[in-house]
Amino acid sequence: MKTTPIIEKLLKYIKEKPLSYHTPGHKNGQFIPDNLSKIWPEEIWQYDVTEIFDLDNLHYPEGCIAEAQKEVARIFNAKASYFLVNGTSVGIQASILALSYNKPIFVPRHVHKSIYSGIILANAEPIFLPVSYDDELGLPLGVEPNILKNYLSKYPQCKTIVLPNPTYQGISYKFRELVTLAKNNGLQVIVDEAHGSHFCLHNALPPSGLSDADIIIQSWHKTLPVLTQASVLHLGKGYQGPDISIYLNMLQTTSPSYLLLASLDGCQAFLGRVGYSLIDTTINNINNFKEKMTGLKNLKIIDNINNELIDPFKLCITSCKISGYQLSDILRVKYKIYVELAEENYCLLIFPINIENKNLSRLEEALLQIDLYCSNLSLKQFTNLTNVNIIPERKILLREAFFSEKEIIHLNEAEGRISGDFIIKYPPGIPLIIPGEVINKEILKILRKDILGYKVKDGISVVVE
Ligand SMILES: Cc1ncc(COP(=O)(O)O)c(C=O)c1O
Structure with a gap:
């Protein structure tokens, strides 16, 4: 067993000094625009290869990619692990398609926009769970287990939940309790662990979804040393569901970047060797x-x-x-x-x-x-401008609103209208309002404050009624 199977295959290939009559167009770094050749070493281009002989295939891995993914599954104690070249976003969308197509799903309202797009793609029916906030700092904490309990008895037909662990700010809110509650009630649990890739590497860190959730998706690029976009989807040991690769293959590119794959491979070997002691x-x-x-x-x-x-x-x-x-x-x-x-x-x-x-x-x-x-400044007035502890009233379904006819109107005319789009600022990528929800005074107050960065000066998309 090789410790870095993808990197080793790449090295072997490059050593052959191959002549490229295939994609990509830079032909193993032979044709580099001069403004880039000055700043990026030629070697980097040589590693930017495609899925040719012996370099395996991300969609049907049997060689070096399969080996590297197996190694990740071993280190993270997963049933199986899959490399993602389009961030955690693609893993979340594939998971929702796999587990919630045309079905209800519990969704805390403070989740990342990729979860909402997954819901639209899968025609899932979101059941939004209200979230507790820290009033002083104005940041979301998470769902109270008692609230989940109530929703479980109100919506017994809902068999999937998606939970962020941790939040953007690093809070792992009552996570174990929530997962246990969901599992005891027969739910499948998708964990958005975009910010928690390192959690299961050390016991002093908050708990990872890998111990008992079904699908766990991690943005390695956020906290681990890999290239931006490189992420991993893990299946929990107890996962029983459709083959996730069918959905990943539908959403991921057929030209995955070997720079991203090699960075995941290098990182897995590094973590296996020194992850615990380094952390x-x-x-x-x-x-x-x-x-x-x-x-x-x-x-x-x-x-x-x-x-x-x-x-x-x-x-x-x-x-x-x-x-x-x-x-x-x-x-x-x-x-x-x-x-x-x-x-x-x-x-x-x-x-x-x-x-x-x-x-x-x-x-x-x-x-x-x-x-x-x-020390020479006077005390600041604590204002909580971002506390949107409320879920705006919803008039039409998310997907229906997303695909309906829309118009752009000025903020001054927007009160009471149904939003036709997501209004999101990034970071953190959590929507203030989603398609189908009614734009109210509170929302408008937030949108009018330039400093909050919602950038809707020129108008707002609403559903034509
Ligand atoms: C909580 C959360 N989930 C998911 C994502 C999506 O991750 P990626 O950028 O890897 O697609 C992000 C990105 O910011 C995030 O903050």
């Missing part, structure tokens, strides 16, 4: 960093929200003096530190699984200086 060391480094940050007076690191489990690799910083937007701006402009997400009341940063001390020191120095700068 162990990094958690220690992060804890030491947080310990040093306890002296901050005007900035605060949030490491406890409602006593829920939070991913230590996510750093949520709030301030009594400046907004999350201001903090993000100062970090970027003055210190060239780019954060993942800024909201009114907090700023979110993501640590790599292997953080070097010099990078931690640079962040530490910046936060100490900003803290000092803030």
Whole structure:
């Protein structure tokens, strides 16, 4: 058994100095636009091959891709694992098609837009579950188990649920309890683990869906060292359902990038070798960093929200003096530190699984200086602009509204109209309103605040009634 089967096959192929009479058009890096040849090493192009002899086939893997996927399944204790070259989004959509085609599905309202598109593709009937919020920070936590219990008895015909684990902000909200409740009631559980690829690698991290859910989809590119878009779908050990590859093959490209596949392959071998110890060391480094940050007076690191489990690799910083937007701006402009997400009341940063001390020191120095700068400022009024703790009234079904005739109207005319489109800001990619829901005063108030970034100045799509 090779430890990096895809990389080894690529190396063997490149060593032959092959003459390419096939795709891609750059012919193993022989024809590179000059502006790119100056900045990308030629070797990178040589690895950008296609599914030719001996390099296997992502849609029907039998060789090096199959071997690498098996290795991932072993490391992650999955029944089977599948490489994804179009992010977690494609894995989520395939899962919903596989388990919920034409059927009801429980969906917490704070989920990522790929879940909504999966629902539209599958003509599934979403049953939206209300979500608890942290009022102070204005961020979503998750579904209360009691609420799920009520919905389970109200909708006994619904046999699938999709749960995010963790949220964008790294909160793994009552996850075990929710999965157990769902499984005990005969549901199949799809877990959007886009932000939790590292969870099952170390027991000090929040629980992964891999222990008892049915389909778990992870954006390795978000927290692990692989190229952007590279993700993995795992089947849980107890998965009993349709062959997921049928749905993945329908949605994934027939020209998968070997740069992405090789990055997944390299990462799986790396994790198998040093995953636990690396994460162990990094958690220690992060804890030491947080310990040093306890002296901050005007900035605060949030490491406890409602006593829920939070991913230590996510750093949520709030301030009594400046907004999350201001903090993000100062970090970027003055210190060239780019954060993942800024909201009114907090700023979110993501640590790599292997953080070097010099990078931690640079962040530490910046936060100490900003803290000092803030001491002369007056206290900030805490406003909760983003708390959309409400599910807007729904007049028509999501899919029906999505495909219906629409018109674009000005915000001033939109109250009471049915939304024809998703209104989403990215990050975090969670819709404020979805097709079929009624645009109300609260929603309009949020849309009118430029600072919140919903970008709907020129008009809003509504269903023609
Ligand atoms: C919670 C959540 N789920 C799913 C996705 C989709 O992941 P990908 O970008 O890998 O398609 C994202 C991306 O931001 C996300 O934040």
